[in-house]
Amino acid sequence: QKEVEQNSGPLSVPEGAIASLNCTYSDRGSQSFFWYRQYSGKSPELIMFIYSNGDKEDGRFTAQLNKASQYVSLLIRDSQPSDSATYLCAVNSYGTASKLTFGTGTRLQVTL
Amino acid sequence: SQTIHQWPATLVQPVGSPLSLECTVEGTSNPNLYWYRQAAGRGLQLLFYSVGIGQISSEVPQNLSASRPQDRQFILSSKKLLLSDSGFYLCAWSVPRRGELFFGEGSRLTVL
Numbered sequence: 001q002k003e004v005e006q007n008s009g010p011l012s013v014p015e016g017a018i019a020s021l022n023c024t025y026s027d028r029g030s031q032s033f034f035w036y037r038q039y040s041g042k043s044p045e046l047i048m049f050i051y052s053n054g055d056k057e058d059g060r061f062t063a064q065l066n067k068a069s070q071y072v073s074l075l076i077r078d079s080q081p082s083d084s085a086t087y088l089c090a091v092n093s094y095g096t097a098s099k100l101t102f103g104t105g106t107r108l109q110v111t112l
Numbered sequence: 113s114q115t116i117h118q119w120p121a122t123l124v125q126p127v128g129s130p131l132s133l134e135c136t137v138e139g140t141s142n143p144n145l146y147w148y149r150q151a152a153g154r155g156l157q158l159l160f161y162s163v164g165i166g167q168i169s170s171e172v173p174q175n176l177s178a179s180r181p182q183d184r185q186f187i188l189s190s191k192k193l194l195l196s197d198s199g200f201y202l203c204a205w206s207v208p209r210r211g212e213l214f215f216g217e218g219s220r221l222t223v224l
Contacts, residue, residue, distance in 0.1 A: 004155075032211035043202055043215040044156070051211075088156070090213075097144050097163055098206040098213045099171070102156040 002027040006089050006103035014111050019076040021106050023089030026070070033065055033072045034100065036088040044088055048074060079110045114139035118203040118216035125223055131176075131190040133219050135203030138184065143205040145186040146213065147178055150200040162186060163208065198223045 003026040013019045021035075032051050036044035050056045050063040050072065062075040072091075076083055086105040092098055118135040125131060137143050147159040158171045160178035168178050175194060179187045186203055203216040 034211065034213070043218040046212055046214060049212055090156075092211045097161050097169070097208075098146070098211045099158055099161065100156075100211070100213055101158075104153075104155040 002030075002091070002093075002101045004089055004091055004101050004103035006087075006106045008104060009107040010109045011106055012109045012111055013079050015079060015081060017079050019079045019083065019108055019110070021074040021076075021087050021089075021108065023072045023074075023103055024070055025072070025089075025091045025101075027091065027093060027101075028067075028070065029093045030067075030070075030091040032092045033063070034090040034092070035061075035063060035074045036090060036102075037083075038086045038088055038105065040085075076108075079108075081110050081112060084108055084110045114205070114214070116203060116205055116214060116216040118201075118219055120219060121217060122220045123222070125193050125221065127195055127223055128192045131188070131193055131197070131221070133188040133201055133203075133221075135186045135188075135216055136184055137186075137205045140184070140205070140207070142183060142208065144208055145180060146204040146206070147186065147188050148202040148204060148215075150202060152199070156202065160188070193221075193223045195223050197221065 035048040038044040048063040056063045060077045064073045088105045089103040090100040146161045148156045162180045201219045204213045
């Protein structure tokens with residue numbers, strides 16, 4: 001049974017601070033890793049993906065992957081109130097189809 | 113650019129009634145297509161995926177079925193809804209052999 005674990009939160013950070021979201025996964029065969037943002041009542045939106053160990057930066061977002069520790073994280077710099085949402089971590093094994101396994105998400109609250 | 117649409121956005125159905133949710137993708141050919149369900153307070157669960165017309169793979173046993181009559185059309189159906197079928201249904205697409213998954217707007221189903 002493939003599992004993806006996230007702290008449900010809420011994680012509360014002040015505006016302008018760095019938010020750090022974490023995720024662990026059980027399947028060592030996982031090849032690709034994704035972060036989705038989901039606003040309340042809306043569908044998930046892909047914000048980052050990472051395939052290799054290390055860091056990947058895109059604007060205010062940085063994804064970090066450590067396959068040896070089976071750990072992936074998302075850093076949000078200069079957090080804004082508009083970043084308040086639930087962040088879903090997802091992992092995939094190699095294959096023709098993207099059969100992503102999702103965590104239950106971490107709710108982030110950015111306070112003024 | 114690619115877009116994905118699903119409908120209806122919201123529906124309330126009595127127990128035992130039929131269901132049909134439809135999803136179409138524009139701006140791409142031969143996409144992989146997926147149906148996910150997100151129950152209240154739970155993670156996204158993969159229900160069905162399709163790698164081509166008429167090719168459907170089911171991930172969990174249930175009273176739902178899926179069909180792909182055209183390359184960019186994916187339909188989720190049920191002959192008789194159960195209370196446990198309530199949830200947020202999400203259609204998604206991906207490029208074959210690439211992991212990134214892109215979701216439609218979602219269909220919120222309430223079974224009474």
